[in-house]
Amino acid sequence: MKISKIKRDKICEQILALLYSKSPNSLFTSQIAKEIARDEEFVKKLLFELKQKKLVIPIRKNPKGIYYSKRIRWRMSNKAYEIYASNQL
Secondary structure, rough: OOOHHHHHHHHHHHHHHHHHOOOOEEEHHHHHHHHOOOOOOHHHHHHHHHHHHEEEEEEOOOOOOOOOOOOOOOEEEEHHHHHHHHHOO
């Protein structure tokens, strides 16, 4: 089933709102998918689209500096966070 561009944009907005609310913490793809009640692969695809737009940043290392083998944590980019914060007032 194909999802329209408008609905994809709304889901991306949900993802950004979630990352904004959890900021400065980062979330795994599975946590984001669970929170917005969507399929993990679909959310992963949307997150990579947001990465290309420089709205989110992938974190591929754990706090000890060891690379994750299959997982990625995500956080909002500084630029996107500032824009979101200015629109919340």
